[in-house]
Amino acid sequence: MTDQILKIEKALDRFAPETDALYKTVTDAMRYSLLGGGKRVRAVLTLEFCKLCGGTEEAAMPFACAVEMVHAYSLIHDDLPCMDNDDMRRGKPSNHKVYGENMALLAGDGLLTKAFETALSFEALRAVGAERAARAASVLAFCAGERGMVGGQCVDLETENQIVPLDVLRVKDTGKTANLIMAACMMGCIAAGADEERIEAAKDYALHIGLAFQIRDDILDVVGDAQELGKNIGVDAQNNRCTYVSLLGMERAQALVDEHTRAAIDALEVFGGETTFLHDFALQLASRSK
Amino acid sequence: MTDQILKIEKALDRFAPETDALYKTVTDAMRYSLLGGGKRVRAVLTLEFCKLCGGTEEAAMPFACAVEMVHAYSLIHDDLPCMDNDDMRRGKPSNHKVYGENMALLAGDGLLTKAFETALSFEALRAVGAERAARAASVLAFCAGERGMVGGQCVDLETENQIVPLDVLRVKDTGKTANLIMAACMMGCIAAGADEERIEAAKDYALHIGLAFQIRDDILDVVGDAQELGKNIGVDAQNNRCTYVSLLGMERAQALVDEHTRAAIDALEVFGGETTFLHDFALQLASRSK
Numbered sequence: 001m002t003d004q005i006l007k008i009e010k011a012l013d014r015f016a017p018e019t020d021a022l023y024k025t026v027t028d029a030m031r032y033s034l035l036g037g038g039k040r041v042r043a044v045l046t047l048e049f050c051k052l053c054g055g056t057e058e059a060a061m062p063f064a065c066a067v068e069m070v071h072a073y074s075l076i077h078d079d080l081p082c083m084d085n086d087d088m089r090r091g092k093p094s095n096h097k098v099y100g101e102n103m104a105l106l107a108g109d110g111l112l113t114k115a116f117e118t119a120l121s122f123e124a125l126r127a128v129g130a131e132r133a134a135r136a137a138s139v140l141a142f143c144a145g146e147r148g149m150v151g152g153q154c155v156d157l158e159t160e161n162q163i164v165p166l167d168v169l170r171v172k173d174t175g176k177t178a179n180l181i182m183a184a185c186m187m188g189c190i191a192a193g194a195d196e197e198r199i200e201a202a203k204d205y206a207l208h209i210g211l212a213f214q215i216r217d218d219i220l221d222v223v224g225d226a227q228e229l230g231k232n233i234g235v236d237a238q239n240n241r242c243t244y245v246s247l248l249g250m251e252r253a254q255a256l257v258d259e260h261t262r263a264a265i266d267a268l269e270v271f272g273g274e275t276t277f278l279h280d281f282a283l284q285l286a287s288r289s290k
Numbered sequence: 291m292t293d294q295i296l297k298i299e300k301a302l303d304r305f306a307p308e309t310d311a312l313y314k315t316v317t318d319a320m321r322y323s324l325l326g327g328g329k330r331v332r333a334v335l336t337l338e339f340c341k342l343c344g345g346t347e348e349a350a351m352p353f354a355c356a357v358e359m360v361h362a363y364s365l366i367h368d369d370l371p372c373m374d375n376d377d378m379r380r381g382k383p384s385n386h387k388v389y390g391e392n393m394a395l396l397a398g399d400g401l402l403t404k405a406f407e408t409a410l411s412f413e414a415l416r417a418v419g420a421e422r423a424a425r426a427a428s429v430l431a432f433c434a435g436e437r438g439m440v441g442g443q444c445v446d447l448e449t450e451n452q453i454v455p456l457d458v459l460r461v462k463d464t465g466k467t468a469n470l471i472m473a474a475c476m477m478g479c480i481a482a483g484a485d486e487e488r489i490e491a492a493k494d495y496a497l498h499i500g501l502a503f504q505i506r507d508d509i510l511d512v513v514g515d516a517q518e519l520g521k522n523i524g525v526d527a528q529n530n531r532c533t534y535v536s537l538l539g540m541e542r543a544q545a546l547v548d549e550h551t552r553a554a555i556d557a558l559e560v561f562g563g564e565t566t567f568l569h570d571f572a573l574q575l576a577s578r579s580k
Contacts (some may be wrong), residue, residue, distance in 0.1 A: 257534035
């Protein structure tokens with residue numbers, strides 16, 4: 001675990017709900033999913049964009065934690081029987097398998113709520129002031145809401161088992177995957193007090209790496225190694241899912257990944273500073289095998 | 291419909307998600323529950339406390355709408371099969387009966403998210419500034435979260451069919467009912483720029499009317515008129531629910547309602563202004579028959 005991830009885990013533990021005798025089950029359930037590991041990609045992006053715009057780690061951390069809380073809530077609700085009905089998540093039983101459906105529902109609701117409590121916490125306001133905190137939290141709400149992640153989920157449910165045009169697939173993946181990454185990157189800039197041009201550039205970078213990530217995901221479901229990926233492959237084809245690969249074929253799908261990656265890297269130009277990490281991060285996503 | 295309620299309905303319609311062709315089902319589902327009527331008690335309290343503290347209706351409205359959004363989300367999730375499994379709400383089919391469980395789950399998530407988007411909207415910030423908006427939204431998050439409404443739901447689930455001591459019943463009802471009323475009243479004061487003493491007094495008032503409301507609810511389940519109430523009575527006894535009436539008996543339960551009502555009215559003292567509405571509102575709750 002890198003030093004940065006360690007710091008994120010520590011901060012998450014601090015912002016996470018305390019285990020309370022009165023509300024033990026729901027606080028346990030919230031902690032189970034929030035602190036249950038994961039790559040913390042979104043939190044890292046918040047910290048990196050804040051640093052790139054001249055902000056401190058302290059300024060970015062509440063927002064980095066808030067975006068991880070929204071991510072954790074979305075996974076809990078996604079796994080519920082009425083949604084994907086997944087029993088496992090990251091090699092562990094999913095939240096409702098451990099705590100029951102009703103507590104998992106509440107734990108998701110609680111984490112979504114906690115995200116805003118965290119982004120507007122005393123610590124956040126002390127570090128960046130009310131104006132930036134309010135702006136960051138409002139970006140998070142927009143990206144997580146019905147024109148963002150919730151909207152993407154809706155499109156996903158409505159187009160299940162359908163062959164959809166490429167632009168609908170893009171709307172779905174932008175909603176489901178890219179939007180929260182956009183919130184992560186934009187909040188980093190906002191916490192640092194960046195100007196609109198840089199906030200917009202961070203949004204572009206996030207959109208493109210988000211889409212590249214999702215298309216690469218579709219590709220790996222065909223050519224990936226199940227053991228390396230830690231999940232079964234061929235699942236999309238089995239379920240007749242409409243993916244970038246089924247619509248475009250393998251070669252054009254990978255070309256699209258490369259195109260989005262180039263666009264993401266181009267978006268970094270306006271930031272004068274040290275963009276090596278974000279540059280390499282985009283490249284790694286494009287060629288990742290797990 | 292009073293003029294005030296009419297204004298609230300108009301504002302809710304404006305802040306509600308637009309019906310979007312892409313996300314039609316989830317936006318329809320969100321609008322169905324948010325704009326589906328209700329007494330708007332919480333929104334009215336936000337407006338009244340803001341007025342009492344010298345603030346404008348314009349300043350209070352985004353927060354009044356935000357608290358109604360949180361209330362609407364909580365009803366949708368409450369009605370889901372894994373929770374109370376209620377098919378009807380306010381004389382209409384509940385959200386999941388119309389839109390399906392998965393869309394109802396998303397609609398609830400979307401409304402909770404939208405509450406924070408609304409409280410931190412351009413309109414909110416323009417009316418009250420970032421500092422008050424951030425404070426109000428953070429109070430809403432706290433009151434809706436795991437030490438508030440979500441916590442109350444957790445206690446409710448965990449003590450189902452159990453006889454619990456009075457203090458546990460109080461924790462449950464504070465969480466489930468009083469907390470969102472507290473958020474409504476406190477946000478009204480915060481929007482007006484009230485001092486801490488008045489914010490605390492609004493919180494006290496809300497706590498006491500919230501508890502009085504809940505105890506009166508338990509009483510009406512025994513002595514109420516089903517037709518007037520618009521719901522069946524005797525439900526608590528049938529389900530062996532532990533209530534204030536089952537713990538204290540009818541007489542002491544009503545005495546407790548009166549005690550909370552007096553405490554609520556006492557809390558209004560620090561506000562020099564015109565408190566007739568809030569005074570009468572507390573009294574009406576104490577003797578309501580529907």
